[in-house]
Amino acid sequence: MTDKQYQITLKLNGQTRSFEVEEGETLLHVLRERAGLTGAKKGCDLGECGACTVILDGRAVNSCCVFAVSADGKQVETIEGIGSEEHPHPLQQAFMDAGAIQCGFCTPGMIMAAKALLDRNPHPTREEVRQAMSGNLCRCTGYEKIEQAIAMAAEVVASYAEGKEGDRA
Amino acid sequence: MSEEKNYQIVNKEVPRLESWKKASGQAVYTDDIRLPNMAYAALVRSPYSRAKVLSIDVSEAEKVPGYLGCLLPEEVPQEFFNCSGNPPSPLLMKDEQVLTMEPKVLGDRIACVAAETEQAAREAADLVKVEYEELMPYLSISQAMNEKAEPLQPHIAQNDNIIEHRKVSQGDRAVGEAESDIILEDHFVTQPMQHATIELTSCVCDFSDGKHLTVYSTSQTVFQERRIMAEILGMKETDVRFSKPMVGGGFGARQQLHAQHVAALMSKKIGRPVNLSYTREEDLYSVVRHGSDVDLRIGASKDGKLKLFDTTFRLNAGPYTTHTPTVVAAASRKLQYNVPNYFFDGLSVYTDDITGGAFRGYGNTQLTFGREILMDRLAQALNMDPVEFRLMNHVQVGECFPCASIPVSSNGIEECARRCQAIQAEIDAKSPLVDNEDVRQAWGIAFSCHGSGPSNKDGLSGAVVMLNDDATVQLLVGSADIGQGSETMESQIAAECLGIPLSSVKITAADTLTTPYNTGTFGSSQTFICGNSVELACKDLKRKVLDQLKNIYPDSEVVEKEHSYQIHGSEDLELSFEEATRKIMFDLKGGVMIGAGTYKAAACPNPFAVCFVKAEYHKKLNAIRLLDIIEVADVGTPINRMTVAGQLEGGIAQGVGYALYERMEINPRSRRTQASDLLHYRIPQMDDMPQTYVDMVDSYDPYGPHGAKSVGELATVPVAPAIVNAVRHASGQELNSLPLCDKFIILPSRRKEEA
Numbered sequence: 001m002t003d004k005q006y007q008i009t010l011k012l013n014g015q016t017r018s019f020e021v022e023e024g025e026t027l028l029h030v031l032r033e034r035a036g037l038t039g040a041k042k043g044c045d046l047g048e049c050g051a052c053t054v055i056l057d058g059r060a061v062n063s064c065c066v067f068a069v070s071a072d073g074k075q076v077e078t079i080e081g082i083g084s085e086e087h088p089h090p091l092q093q094a095f096m097d098a099g100a101i102q103c104g105f106c107t108p109g110m111i112m113a114a115k116a117l118l119d120r121n122p123h124p125t126r127e128e129v130r131q132a133m134s135g136n137l138c139r140c141t142g143y144e145k146i147e148q149a150i151a152m153a154a155e156v157v158a159s160y161a162e163g164k165e166g167d168r169a
Numbered sequence: 170m171s172e173e174k175n176y177q178i179v180n181k182e183v184p185r186l187e188s189w190k191k192a193s194g195q196a197v198y199t200d201d202i203r204l205p206n207m208a209y210a211a212l213v214r215s216p217y218s219r220a221k222v223l224s225i226d227v228s229e230a231e232k233v234p235g236y237l238g239c240l241l242p243e244e245v246p247q248e249f250f251n252c253s254g255n256p257p258s259p260l261l262m263k264d265e266q267v268l269t270m271e272p273k274v275l276g277d278r279i280a281c282v283a284a285e286t287e288q289a290a291r292e293a294a295d296l297v298k299v300e301y302e303e304l305m306p307y308l309s310i311s312q313a314m315n316e317k318a319e320p321l322q323p324h325i326a327q328n329d330n331i332i333e334h335r336k337v338s339q340g341d342r343a344v345g346e347a348e349s350d351i352i353l354e355d356h357f358v359t360q361p362m363q364h365a366t367i368e369l370t371s372c373v374c375d376f377s378d379g380k381h382l383t384v385y386s387t388s389q390t391v392f393q394e395r396r397i398m399a400e401i402l403g404m405k406e407t408d409v410r411f412s413k414p415m416v417g418g419g420f421g422a423r424q425q426l427h428a429q430h431v432a433a434l435m436s437k438k439i440g441r442p443v444n445l446s447y448t449r450e451e452d453l454y455s456v457v458r459h460g461s462d463v464d465l466r467i468g469a470s471k472d473g474k475l476k477l478f479d480t481t482f483r484l485n486a487g488p489y490t491t492h493t494p495t496v497v498a499a500a501s502r503k504l505q506y507n508v509p510n511y512f513f514d515g516l517s518v519y520t521d522d523i524t525g526g527a528f529r530g531y532g533n534t535q536l537t538f539g540r541e542i543l544m545d546r547l548a549q550a551l552n553m554d555p556v557e558f559r560l561m562n563h564v565q566v567g568e569c570f571p572c573a574s575i576p577v578s579s580n581g582i583e584e585c586a587r588r589c590q591a592i593q594a595e596i597d598a599k600s601p602l603v604d605n606e607d608v609r610q611a612w613g614i615a616f617s618c619h620g621s622g623p624s625n626k627d628g629l630s631g632a633v634v635m636l637n638d639d640a641t642v643q644l645l646v647g648s649a650d651i652g653q654g655s656e657t658m659e660s661q662i663a664a665e666c667l668g669i670p671l672s673s674v675k676i677t678a679a680d681t682l683t684t685p686y687n688t689g690t691f692g693s694s695q696t697f698i699c700g701n702s703v704e705l706a707c708k709d710l711k712r713k714v715l716d717q718l719k720n721i722y723p724d725s726e727v728v729e730k731e732h733s734y735q736i737h738g739s740e741d742l743e744l745s746f747e748e749a750t751r752k753i754m755f756d757l758k759g760g761v762m763i764g765a766g767t768y769k770a771a772a773c774p775n776p777f778a779v780c781f782v783k784a785e786y787h788k789k790l791n792a793i794r795l796l797d798i799i800e801v802a803d804v805g806t807p808i809n810r811m812t813v814a815g816q817l818e819g820g821i822a823q824g825v826g827y828a829l830y831e832r833m834e835i836n837p838r839s840r841r842t843q844a845s846d847l848l849h850y851r852i853p854q855m856d857d858m859p860q861t862y863v864d865m866v867d868s869y870d871p872y873g874p875h876g877a878k879s880v881g882e883l884a885t886v887p888v889a890p891a892i893v894n895a896v897r898h899a900s901g902q903e904l905n906s907l908p909l910c911d912k913f914i915i916l917p918s919r920r921k922e923e924a
Contacts, residue, residue, distance in 0.1 A: 032201075037194070038194070038197070038198075038201040039193070039194020039195070040194070041198070041367075041368070041417075042200065042369065043367045043368065043369065043417075043449070044369075044449040044846065044847055045448065045449070046449065046846050046847070046848075048449075048846055048847040048848050049367055049449075049847055051367055078194065079192075079193060079194035080193065080194050080195075083193065084193075085189055085193070088189070088192065088193075092189075092192040092193060095188075095192050096184050096188035096189065096192055097184060099182070099184060099185075099811035099812070099814070099815050101184075101185065101188050101191045101192060102185075102418075102652045102653065102654065102815055102819065103366070103367070103368065103415075103416065103417045103418040103651065103652025103653075104187070104190075104191030104192075104196055104415065104417070104652065105198065105366075105367045105368040105415075105417025105418065105652075106367045106417075107191050107192060108192075108194045111192065127919065129855075130855045130856040130919060131856055133855045133856075134854040134855050134856040134857075135854075136855070137365075137367060137847065137852060137854065138367065138855075139364075139365055139366055139367050139418050139420070139819070139822075139823070139852060140418055140652050140653075140815070140819045141815055141818060141819050141822070142815075142818035142819045142820075142821050142822035142853075142858060142861060143818075143822065143853075143854075143855040143858050144818040144858070144861055144863075145814075145815060145818065146855070147855065
């Protein structure tokens, strides 16, 4: 690879952060090796498994397939930025409650892909959920509880959107 | 049957303890570990399945910026070993080396390169020039068993390529044939399947000082891996530590050493910690479920009684023994029907194909495939219902499986079948079976069983439970949670035994430095083997608490009742567990309470499952679609109902992939595997899955902790034959091999465009 370095600036989980990156470096590499955010996982490095999914300017992307230089100036949301233990994101809560987590390696990518879906479409049909999530592979669960968790979270997100007190499913 | 128990913590739906860490990205997996001064290693691997290395030239690799060093075959220990994470056994022939000059399969390790970054290490590894003399590989069992084939491991199999020939039998073949009014037979072939854990195989090894080795790795069997590593390196086990971080799935792929030995030796050589992680392509060809080639005959009298089961069962081991003879042995112990004349002839065969290893179902998957298809054909030939035919031949409590020595101790198979039928009726009431000129829908079924722990009763586990002064406990176990939920399940067992909340149990697991020995996470062991050791440790702790209270109150009678202590004597007291704990810790006659339990498998209770599949056949397209899959299991008392349901659902998904399209094979022309990534090695996606329904029947096993048996492997075993049986009824075609994409177009399960 080339030694050519570039400086990029990301709005990373709401904070402005700058990184020196190499020409061919991926966003996943920047997150894991430079930003210290190992929540996005490397399951293939080829854009096939979805474990590295993050949200880039509102869209779910495989961060292993995004050149870091092309993310310059953009907003990046990762699993580390969407909730805390005291105030988990409804998707995080629903994944825990529904038993949608087994080995957990696909979980951060699953949650981020689902968040991008719900951010855009708070009332997805089950079919839309399945299609939106089909780029995220899971080998443990058979997806049944992941689908349930997203449906549960969608109800909570929708109730937030309608300004009601969130009633956890 | 079921024992009335008023459980507080087991037999409930409990989210796993580490959920938040996993849901928030904080869970640390091997490749997330960053040690100071850590370097990265990459392997130079053979593109040939059978060759000789003539020369290795690292001069170009050395020029890569960040290059740190190279390990060559002559620099590493030369002794043969067996990487399998089983306890020592004469069945585990030693025939593998750390690095080799004689690669026997694509992907064999030739050399290793280290560099400052992973990218530089891979670049340098690609620049290592290896000159080979290419030899003709034997990729199939029949090629390798051909009398003209050269022996692939002459020090194990001098004249043929048979690693081990296992014969198990009872009865008389001639009597079985004579008493059978009908005998059906076929030749069944199953393909190598890859585990495709989403986490890539990875290790971080720190052997910087050359004296003490610490390994963090994707491991299911830390104690076996430590033992093998210590043997390879000529070290004491106390100087080798295996510590398991979070593991992103195992399914058997991590019941072995992978490349920790190379990474350790590289760490020693460069004096720095080393991360060695596989690419997806490396992972895909690292290990597979054995391909099988099975001749099977089953005979029955016209009243439906089985009289003969006769099989020649061949497994494609690849070029290294690893698990193969133990997989064959396990296959011989899974016949859940009463058959007086049983003949199992099992062959472990060397080839130059991808190395076969442990995979969820361990021998059971391959033999049950043909068995349940042939049972279906037999039921049809006898004009009997496929469920009733199986049930009337099924082994009952108190009876033994053919050639087994331990009687079945609990059996809910009939309830499983009835529950499946009830769900089937609900589905058919909503969507009656279609049979028109374009589409024909049909159901297919299969039964399965497994063991709880290794079927040879190798299972052994220790557990330690240490009482804190606030009545919380530290639980130490050696078993590895690889995503199946064993840490939560073991904590539940402890909390239930001690009568304390689940939140009062803090578990530490699978670290050879701090936790007691456990055979390992394989053979669906952890609920039964480790769970029993946890229960024994907790009972030991309670006995010690009681004894200590008797010391403190020498003139009183002390009795435990429902987790509190009644003291009758000069004073009458009732101490809660919390109060008793504080008293014990801080009294003048106080003590540190440590309970220890050790469980050596005295039994191996069989869990059972029944799977029903609804599929449809599109006549004009010669296409199939899966619609519904039901699986109901008898797992004894489900310790965690949420986890058990998850195991069943995940087992179904792996069965769907196995049945429909997953296959690993080498393409010698491209010098790669046919599928080298997850686009071409397709595992089921969310939208591929049919509707699934899972349930557990009320059951209790007298030997299990709180009545529990296993679930993990059981779950996936019946799925492929049930799918094939549904497809054979829908299509009218007899099928005897996998995957079904060889015969049919596979339609996505959930599209409703024709509905």
